[in-house]
Amino acid sequence: MAKTARAHTNIALIKYWGKRDQDLILPYTDSLSLTLDEFYTTTTVQFDDQLTEDRIVIDHQDMPLANMGKVVTVLDRVRELAGITTPAHVISENHVPMAAGLASSASAMAALAGAASRAAGLDLSLTDLSRLARRGSGSASRSIFGGLVQWRRGNDDVTSYAEPILEQVDFGLEMLAIMINQDQKKVSSRGGMQLSVDTSPYFAMWPNVVEQDLTAMQQAIAEQDVATIGQIAEANAMRMHALTLSANPPFSYFEPATMTAIQAIQNLREQGLTCYYTMDAGPNVKVIYDRAHRDEIIAGLAPIFGQDQLVVAQPGPGITWLEE
């Protein structure tokens, strides 16, 4: 039977950058994210005896299987768990406000794990779904849950999964994405993080850095202190990006407009607004701020980037299944 699941993307406040085990996708560190309501993927899966191989359709386009390694990894794991060999028909749609590149593999692999497991007749716990989604993409382990979520790095496949630390985030924490460039990135996050692990002399420090940032972040969350959450997230993101600049060969996800955005946010902060920035494996900047300052922040950024490049996102929910 066909099953449909929806999962939302997430933005890490404490970043995941580096795997100890590339097959199982076991990270060197924990990470912590906010699931967002604005960006999500809806995926339908049906296992179909009539097919001779998997068929994967994303945003109405038939995809060559050779480029679908992450999807096939999750499907194969589901088939292994269910004891079947049947090919799957996967139909996936990314919902984003514009043709934005923000629909990451996080929402995609989480929705796929939810739809494929149910389509195969499995009734997995959310913890097991997080472990399954992780096999497709590390950050997807976090998109099973809503709100603030921590992926525990664990020691093996069984112990590496995410769990919610605060599902209802109602103390004013909000994000705004500044869309700078939606082109395919030159260095994938998978390739980029491995190059950092293999060649950055600073990578040895990264697990300690994350441990300290994580402890401080947990305390800031417990105190519902948006400014401190933003401060720690900003510093942690720049520490992650230092692992790209210090790799060999060095690389960076920054573009000129990325710096323009960072300076604009710093200027708004000097004017007394609570706003900080974070960035992932691409040039787009996400602003972390207190909802009370939203209008002033948008008013400050719109003359530089244009209103249509600014997308507000609230904390969002965990995985859901849609009835046929």
Ligand code: 2P0
């Ligand atoms: C994160 N990123 O924590 C970090 C910060 C990007 C920068 O997780 O190789 O697509 O599939 O496990 O999860 C993006 O990497 O990588 C990511 P894989 P993934 O959100």
